[in-house]
Structure formats: C-alpha cells, structure tokens
Amino acid sequence: MSAAHPIPRHRAYRLLVTAAFRAEFQYGGNLLLTLAGGVVAQSVGLVFLWTVTTRFGDLGGWPMAEIAFLYGMRLTSHGLLVVPTSQLHSLDLAIRTGEFDRYLVRPAGPLMQLLCRRVHLPTLGDLATGIVVLSLAAHHVGFEPTPTALLYLGLALVGGALVEGACQLAVASLSFRMLSNLALRGLIDDIMNTFGGYPLKAFPDTARLALTYLLPVAFVAYLPAGVLLDRADGLQITPWLAYGAPLAGPLLYAAAYLLWRAQLRHYSSSGT
Amino acid sequence: MTSPRGLAPPRLTLRQRAVAHAGTAGLHARAQLAYRADFVFRVLWLLLQVYLLALVWRAVYPESGTAPAHGGQQVTLATQLAYVTYASVQNWLLTPAGLAPTPIPQRVREGSIAVDLSRPVAFTTQMLAAQGGIVLAAAPFAVLALPFAVVAGGARAPASAGAASAYALSLVPAVLNALLLAVVVSMVSFWTLEAVGVFMIHRVVAHFFAGALIPLWFMPSWLADLAQLLPFQTTTYTPIALYLGHIHGTGPVLTALAVQCGWTAALWLIMRLVWARALHRVVVQGG
Amino acid sequence: MSGPIIEVEGLAKEYRRPVRVEGPLGGLRSLLSPRHVTKRAVDGVSFALAEGELVGYLGPNGAGKSTTIKMLTGILRPTAGLVRVAGLVPWRERERHARNIGVVFGQRTQLWWDLPLRDSLELIGRLYGVERARHRATTARFTELLGLGPFLDTPVRQLSLGQRMRGDLAAAMLPEPRILFLDEPTIGLDVVAKERIRDFIATRNRRDGTTIVLTTHDLDDVERLCRRIVLIDDGRVLYDGDVARLKERYAPHRRLVVQLADGAGWHGVRVPGVARDDEADDAPGQVTLRFDPAGTRVADVITAVLARHEVTDLSLVEPGLEGVVHRIYAARGAA
Numbered sequence: 087m088s089a090a091h092p093i094p095r096h097r098a099y100r101l102l103v104t105a106a107f108r109a110e111f112q113y114g115g116n117l118l119l120t121l122a123g124g125v126v127a128q129s130v131g132l133v134f135l136w137t138v139t140t141r142f143g144d145l146g147g148w149p150m151a152e153i154a155f156l157y158g159m160r161l162t163s164h165g166l167l168v169v170p171t172s173q174l175h176s177l178d179l180a181i182r183t184g185e186f187d188r189y190l191v192r193p194a195g196p197l198m199q200l201l202c203r204r205v206h207l208p209t210l211g212d213l214a215t216g217i218v219v220l221s222l223a224a225h226h227v228g229f230e231p232t233p234t235a236l237l238y239l240g241l242a243l244v245g246g247a248l249v250e251g252a253c254q255l256a257v258a259s260l261s262f263r264m265l266s267n268l269a270l271r272g273l274i275d276d277i278m279n280t281f282g283g284y285p286l287k288a289f290p291d292t293a294r295l296a297l298t299y300l301l302p303v304a305f306v307a308y309l310p311a312g313v314l315l316d317r318a319d320g321l322q323i324t325p326w327l328a329y330g331a332p333l334a335g336p337l338l339y340a341a342a343y344l345l346w347r348a349q350l351r352h353y354s355s356s357g358t
Numbered sequence: 359m360t361s362p363r364g365l366a367p368p369r370l371t372l373r374q375r376a377v378a379h380a381g382t383a384g385l386h387a388r389a390q391l392a393y394r395a396d397f398v399f400r401v402l403w404l405l406l407q408v409y410l411l412a413l414v415w416r417a418v419y420p421e422s423g424t425a426p427a428h429g430g431q432q433v434t435l436a437t438q439l440a441y442v443t444y445a446s447v448q449n450w451l452l453t454p455a456g457l458a459p460t461p462i463p464q465r466v467r468e469g470s471i472a473v474d475l476s477r478p479v480a481f482t483t484q485m486l487a488a489q490g491g492i493v494l495a496a497a498p499f500a501v502l503a504l505p506f507a508v509v510a511g512g513a514r515a516p517a518s519a520g521a522a523s524a525y526a527l528s529l530v531p532a533v534l535n536a537l538l539l540a541v542v543v544s545m546v547s548f549w550t551l552e553a554v555g556v557f558m559i560h561r562v563v564a565h566f567f568a569g570a571l572i573p574l575w576f577m578p579s580w581l582a583d584l585a586q587l588l589p590f591q592t593t594t595y596t597p598i599a600l601y602l603g604h605i606h607g608t609g610p611v612l613t614a615l616a617v618q619c620g621w622t623a624a625l626w627l628i629m630r631l632v633w634a635r636a637l638h639r640v641v642v643q644g645g
Numbered sequence: 646m647s648g649p650i651i652e653v654e655g656l657a658k659e660y661r662r663p664v665r666v667e668g669p670l671g672g673l674r675s676l677l678s679p680r681h682v683t684k685r686a687v688d689g690v691s692f693a694l695a696e697g698e699l700v701g702y703l704g705p706n707g708a709g710k711s712t713t714i715k716m717l718t719g720i721l722r723p724t725a726g727l728v729r730v731a732g733l734v735p736w737r738e739r740e741r742h743a744r745n746i747g748v749v750f751g752q753r754t755q756l757w758w759d760l761p762l763r764d765s766l767e768l769i770g771r772l773y774g775v776e777r778a779r780h781r782a783t784t785a786r787f788t789e790l791l792g793l794g795p796f797l798d799t800p801v802r803q804l805s806l807g808q809r810m811r812g813d814l815a816a817a818m819l820p821e822p823r824i825l826f827l828d829e830p831t832i833g834l835d836v837v838a839k840e841r842i843r844d845f846i847a848t849r850n851r852r853d854g855t856t857i858v859l860t861t862h863d864l865d866d867v868e869r870l871c872r873r874i875v876l877i878d879d880g881r882v883l884y885d886g887d888v889a890r891l892k893e894r895y896a897p898h899r900r901l902v903v904q905l906a907d908g909a910g911w912h913g914v915r916v917p918g919v920a921r922d923d924e925a926d927d928a929p930g931q932v933t934l935r936f937d938p939a940g941t942r943v944a945d946v947i948t949a950v951l952a953r954h955e956v957t958d959l960s961l962v963e964p965g966l967e968g969v970v971h972r973i974y975a976a977r978g979a980a
Contacts, residue, residue, distance in 0.1 A: 118555075119553075119555035119556060120552070120554055120555040121555070122555055122559060123554060123555030123556070123557070123558030123559050124555075124558070126558065126559045126562050126563070127558050127559075127561070127562050130562045130565070130566050130571070133566065134566075134571045134572060137572050137576065137577055137578065137581070138414060138415075138418055138572070138576075139418070140578060141425075141576055141578075142418035142419070142420070142425070143418070144418075145414065145417055145418055146417055208554065208555070208558065270399065272399060272403070273399050273402055273403060273406075276403050276406060277406060280406055280407065280410050281410060284410075284414070288413070288414070288417035288418075289413050289417065290413070293413065
C-alpha cells in the first residue's frame with residue numbers, strides 16, 4: 087500500500103508558497119533593488135497625474151488627493167492580486183516546457199502549483215507602493231476610518247483584486263487551446279494598468295462604458311472609490327451597482343475559475 | 359594571462375568593419391521579425407497609451423484651447439495632442455520589447471558573449487549595431503502604427519521647412535543616444551545577472567525624462583530643469599519640440615542640436631569606460 | 646487482491662493542434678480564425694498488468710508511447726477507450742490517483758530547481774501526507790541505496806544529470822506508490838549511474854512489489870529488468886508478452902563466430918540448416934554461421950567446423966533484443 091495520504095488544501099498551499107519564497111531568497115542580493123524597481127515602475131503613473139493636475143487643476147472634477155486615493159486603491163488591489171498570482175504569466179512557458187505535466191501527477195491542484203512555482207519579488211513593490219499611496223491619500227482626502235468605511239474599503243480592495251484576477255485567469259485559460267496568447271494577456275493587463283487608476287468620468291462616454299461593461303475596469307477601484315469619497319452621485323451609474331461593486335470580484339472570479347476548469351480538459355501535453 | 363586584444367587578428371579595414379556591423383544589425387533585425395505577432399500587440403499597447411494620454415489632455419485642457427508653457431509660450435491643445443502622439447511613437451520605436459534594454463544580459467547568461475568577444479570587431483560597436491538592427495526591425499511597425507496613433511491622438515505638420523530639417527537632423531543623435539544608453543545600462547549584467555530592478559528603473563526613468571508622457575514644457579520648473587540635465591530628453595523631447603517649432607530661432611535650435619551631439623560624445627565615452635571595466639571583469643573571471 | 650492493477654482497453658487519443666498561419670499578421674490570423682489538424686497518436690491500445698509486474702513499454706519515436714503513459718498517469722484525457730489504474734480512472738480522480746503513482750520523466754525534473762535536494766524530498770513527503778517517522782526512514786534508506794548523501798544539500802540546478810536522476814527516482818518512490826512510471830530513466834547517463842538506477846528499480850519491484858511501467862530506448866534496460874514487454878508502433882500494440890518468446894519468434898537463429906588461424910582458408914561445413922550469415926560484418930579471417938538451435942545441435946556445428954579448419958577462437962552469440970526490435974520495425978515499415 088502507498089504511504090501517501092490526503093492533506094488539506096491550505097496546508098499544501100502553505101508548503102508550496104514557503105518553498106517558492108525560499109527558492110527566491112536563495113538568490114538574495116538584489117532584493118532591495120528589485121523592490122525599488124517595482125516601486126519606481128508603479129509610481130510613474132502617479133507622477134504623471136500629479137504633474138498634470140498641479141498645472142491644470144482637477145481631472146473630471148476629481149482633485150489630485152482624490153485621484154491619488156483612487157490610484158492607491160487600484161494599486162493596492164493590483165498588489166494584493168499579483169503577489170500571489172504573478173506566475174499565471176508563466177502558464178504558456180509551463181505548458182511549452184512540459185512543466186505543467188508535473189502539476190497533473192501530483193496530489194494538489196494544478197492552478198495552485200502553477201501559482202506557487204515561483205514568487206516575483208517586484209510585485210511586493212507594487213503592493214508596498216499601493217499601500218503607501220493609499221494611506222497618504224486617505225489622510226489628505228480626510229477619509230473617516232469608521233468601521234463601516236474600513237470594512238467597505240477592505241472588501242473593495244479584495245474585490246478589485248479579484249476583478250483583475252478574473253480577467254487574467256479567463257484569458258490565461260485560453261492557453262490550453264492556443265499556441266500562445268501571452269501578448270493578448272499583456273494587452274488586457276495593460277488596459278487594466280493604464281486606465282484602472284483614473285476617474286473614468288473624465289473620459290468620453292464610449293470609453294467609460296467600454297471600461298465598465300466590456301472590460302470591468304471600473305469595478306476594480308473607480309466605483310468603490312467613488313462611494314468612499316461620497317461621489318456616488320457623479321458616477322453616472324445605478325447607485326446599487328456602485329455600492330455593490332466589491333461583489334463583482336468574487337462573482338467574476340468564480341466564473342473565470344469555471345472557465346479554467348473547462349479549458350483544462352483540453353490540455354494536450356507538449357512533445358510526444 | 360593573455361588579453362583578448364593580444365589574440366585578435368590585425369585590425370579590419372573600415373569597409374570590412376562596416377560590412378560586419380551591417381551583418382550584425384541584419385541578424386538581430388531578422389531575429390526580431392520572428393515575433394511579428396508580438397509586434398501587433400505592442401502596437402496595440404502603443405495606441406492605447408496614445409489614446410489615454412490624449413483623453414487626459416483633452417479632459418484637463420482649459421476651454422480656451424491653449425495653455426501657457428514655460429517661458430510664457432502658449433501651447434494649443436492641437437499641438438499638445440500632436441506632441442503626445444509623436445513622442446509616444448518615437449519613444450516606442452527606440453525602446454525595444456522585453457525587460458532588458460538590449461540582448462546583452464541574455465547573451466551573458468547564455469555564454470554567447472564569448473562568440474561576440476571572439477569577433478574581430480569591437481564588442482561595443484557590435485552591440486550598438488545589434489541594437490540598431492532591433493530598432494530597424496520595429497521601424498516598419500512604427501510607420502504602420504503612426505496613422506492609427508494620429509487618429510487616437512492628433513497630428514500637426516512641421517512648424518516650418520526649417521523645423522522639418524532641424525527634426526531630420528536631430529533624429530541622428532536622438533537614435534544614437536537611445537542606442538548608447540541602452541548598451542551602457544545593459545552592461546550592468548557583467549556585474550550581476552539579476553539586474554531586473556536596474557532595468558525596470560531605467561525603463562521608467564528613461565520613459566519619463568525623455569518626455570514621452572509629458573513634454574518638458576509642462577513639467578514643474580524644477581523637474582524640467584532636472585530633465586534638461588539628463589541625456590534622456592535628447593532622444594524624444596528635443597526632436598519633437600523642434601518639429602513642432604516649440605524650439606525655434608537659430609540660436610535655440612543650434613543649442614538643442616549641440617546638446618544632443620554633446621551627449622552622443624559623452625555617452626560614447628561612458629560606454630567605452632564602462633566596457634573597459636566590464637572587460638577586465640570578463641577576463642579576470644573567465645566570463 | 647486479484648485482477649489487474651492496470652487495465653487499458655481500446656485506448657485512443659487524438660490531438661487537435663492549431664496550425665500557425667504563415668505570412669503577414671500570421672499570429673493574429675491564427676488567433677482569429679484558427680485552423681486545426683487532427684492526429685491519432687494512440688489508436689486502440691489494450692493490455693492489462695498484474696500487481697508486481699515490471700513491464701517494458703517500447704516503440705520508436707512518435708509511436709504513441711508517451712501519450713499512453715500520459716493517459717495512464719492522468720495528464721491526458723483519452724479520446725476513447727478505458728483506463729483504470731488501481732481501480733481509478735486517472736483523469737477523473739486525478740488527485741487520488743496521484744497518491745497511488747510515482748512518475749519519473751528522464752528529460753525533465755520533478756524536483757524544485759532552486760532548492761537543495763533535501764528540501765525537495767522533504768516537501769514531497771509533506772505534500773503526499775507521508776507519516777513523519779516513515780518518511781524519515783524511507784529517506785534514509787533511499788539516500789543510502791542511491792548514494793544521495795554527498796549532494797543532499799546541493800540545489801537541484803547544480804546537480805549532474807546522473808545525480809538529478811537519482812534524486813528524481815528517490816522523490817518518486819518516497820510516498821511508496823503502488824505503481825511507478827519511468828519514462829527514459831537512463832537517458833544520457835554513464836554506465837555506473839545506469840547500473841545504480843537499474844538496481845534500484847529492480848529492488849523496488851522485487852522487494853516492495855511495486856508495479857513498474859518502463860519506457861525506454863535503451864534495450865539494455867529492458868533486457869536487464871523486464872520479463873514482459875509491450876511493443877507499440879503507430880499507436881497500436883505490435884507485441885505483448887515474454888521477452889524470451891519475442892526473441893524466439895522474431896530471431897530464432899543463433900550465430901557462431903569462427904576466428905580462423907592466420908592464413909587458413911574457409912572450406913565450409915556440411916551440416917544441414919547451417920549457413921554463412923550474409924548480414925554479418927566479418928573481419929578478415931572471421932566467419933559467422935547462422936543456424937536454428939531447434940533443428941541443429943550446437944555441438945554438431947562446432948564439431949563440423951573444428952574437423953575441417955584450424956581455429957583460434959569460437960563464440961556463440963545470442964540474439965540481442967536490439968536486433969529483434971529493429972527487425973520488427975523494419976518488417977512493419979516494409980509492409
């Protein structure tokens with residue numbers, strides 16, 4: 087009889103994550119520089135907004151402090167997502183090299199194993215930048231940390247992470263059937279990163295609607311930030327959708343996971 | 359210990375070296391073209407950037423349609439949109455895909471650097487030629503993208519015949535400076551293979567200070583002064599500002615061109631210096 | 646526990662692969678209107694394995710070997726047919742199935758590339774929920790048997806191929822799986838490493854009763870380890886049975902290699918059923934004879950040779966599996 091026994095999923099996850107971090111720290115050395123790279127890369131968008139607003143005033147009626155709050159929420163959500171899931175980008179690679187086969191012969195979920203194959207340390211820079219920007223901006227906009235507001239903020243941050251994650255997972259699932267869609271995934275990431283931190287109100291209706299319903303960018307941070315900043319009336323959207331924005335994340339992620347499961351069946355291992 | 363230079367065959371003639379460099383450039387250009395599909399998506403990314411920047415400028419611009427820049431000059435929205443479009447496309451062309459600014463880090467990691475070192479032409483100019491080939495491969499895509507970028511952003515004819523020729527002249531040092539900067543920065547990989555952080559910072563800093571997001575004329579004055587002191591503005595801001603006639607009059611135009619060429623010379627020297635140190639490392643550590 | 650541990654019946658796998666569109670914007674066009682080709686890699690394979698068997702699963706490149714193994718291990722979902730391994734349908738009950746099997750792919754490692762080997766073994770133990778004391782004991786035993794000691798603390802990426810392979814084998818066997826799948830376990834290894842690995846495999850099979858399915862191009866592995874082989878080509882089973890019987894059927898002949906003394910000529914032997922082998926690559930002064938031991942006694946042949954020739958050396962050659970397999974593929978290719 088085999089000596090193997092089932093173990094709970096959370097324990098498997100903890101094992102694999104710990105291993106990934108240990109592997110990454112074996113290289114050590116450039117950790118600080120790598121983090122700095124993440125911080126600088128994520129700050130430039132804010133510097134752009136700050137430069138524009140110092141010269142021209144507000145954007146879509148949002149002053150700089152509120153834009154920074156929105157930007158900080160977006161970036162924190164993004165950080166919360168990419169620290170544990172950066173390896174989704176390596177799915178193409180894992181399939182091409184046959185590494186994915188290994189995930190399928192081990193007693194743990196293949197998605198979990200993919201996400202734990204490594205950690206990408208610059209993502210910690212994203213998260214850190216997001217938290218710092220959000221905290222400073224919260225102070226500047228006079229954010230009242232009531233329990234309700236904090237709870238809504240927390241849910242919105244996690245929800246935002248899941249909205250972005252759902253888009254990434256859904257597109258990544260296509261890898262099981264397509265030779266390569268890395269570039270397509272990059273494009274969706276770019277749209278999220280480029281538009282996610284802006285008050286969409288400043289943009290023409292077509293762009294705003296596309297970024298709300300075609301690709302749910304608005305649900306990442308714009309709508310919940312509007313609610314927290316008492317701008318719900320100016321969001322040009324049914325209030326319940328704005329207030330319920332944090333729920334979009336879990337719903338979309340569940341749908342994306344179902345798609346992943348369905349596409350996984352089409353996996354045809356590389357080579358012979 | 360013999361230095362690699364001691365092993366080298368007699369110096370090649372100028373003609374032979376030109377042929378060798380053209381060959382290197384062609385090789386890298388063709389290698390790039392293997393990723394045609396990636397170019398399609400990179401172009402889409404470029405168009406997105408232009409579109410976003412245009413949206414922001416349209417949203418913030420005053421009703422009157424003009425805004426004062428440094429030195430009291432008025433900049434119309436049309437000029438600003440044209441700037442954003444041209445600067446984005448030009449900077450996109452000069453900034454190749456991938457995290458590392460040149461193929462050097464990959465060649466060091468794979469060890470193919472030994473092949474480069476054994477060639478009878480200087481490593482630094484070889485890498486410049488390689489980088490030139492990569493930019494050249496992207497050029498047709500930039501040309502194709504331009505009309506779409508113009509739709510997403512805006513366009514303007516050159517301010518005058520003089521502005522057009524100044525732009526054409528300034529393109530030469532602009533391209534050279536971009537290549538030199540990329541080669542210098544990627545030589546970090548002779549010291550460490552894990553230089554992701556350095557490359558990320560370089561990419562972002564170069565993008566911003568080149569004026570690809572905001573022209574120097576709309577930066578707060580201290581930031582604009584800082585940008586003027588750095589080499590990055592010579593790759594993007596200077597040529598486009600010349601084209602749009604924002605830099606005009608014989609004196610300022612000549613100064614701008616002189617600054618560009620000065621940076622070319624300085625970056626060349628820096629590259630040689632860094633390379634001398636790097637070569638020392640390669641020889642001592644045996645690659 | 647009777648009944649086969651592995652049951653395969655009418656197993657088939659078709660691949661539908663997208664075709665890349667050439668020409669300008671090829672990538673985008675293949676994305677928007679993908680075209681596909683279908684290839685039947687495995688086409689109605691059936692066999693059954695009893696618990697404790699050690700079977701060689703052979704075939705030329707592209708015969709469908711790896712595809713079969715991938716269906717048996719739960720990596721791929723069959724297009725048609727039935728697979729049952731230890732009572733489970735691999736792809737449907739993947740994680741339960743994974744706890745029953747060990748897998749080693751010779752070409753790529755299952756270990757954590759950047760971590761010391763010791764950490765990988767430790768992780769495997771925990772991931773498979775192996776009881777601590779048992780895990781420690783097994784690790785110690787395998788470290789001894791496979792000689793892992795000297796490189797237990799080396800990151801896997803720095804191991805030589807032979808060391809890595811031994812590490813992989815230990816990792817696959819640590820959870821003491823009921824079935825072990827080995828795909829080219831000795832590829833690229835030196836003689837000493839090969840021997841060590843074969844010993845380990847043979848012992849696991851003999852002592853622990855582990856059922857082993859071995860895919861390899863190295864027929865020495867098969868001769869040394871397997872009693873039974875399943876031979877496939879073009880997605881179908883060509884032969885399933887004893888190695889010895891396979892040789893009898895496809896290569897019934899023995900060869901007698903005669904080394905003549907200097908200057909001596911060859912005058913032939915007059916024994917019925919003995920002929921000079923045309924295929925043999927004889928050196929000067931060397932003669933190879935061919936005969937069927939079922940009809941002709943070896944002693945008669947030798948006596949006849951010695952009676953008419955001055956001979957410095959004689960050797961009797963058994964047919965190698967290599968030649969047999971070559972002959973089968975060649976015959977099939979000609980058909």
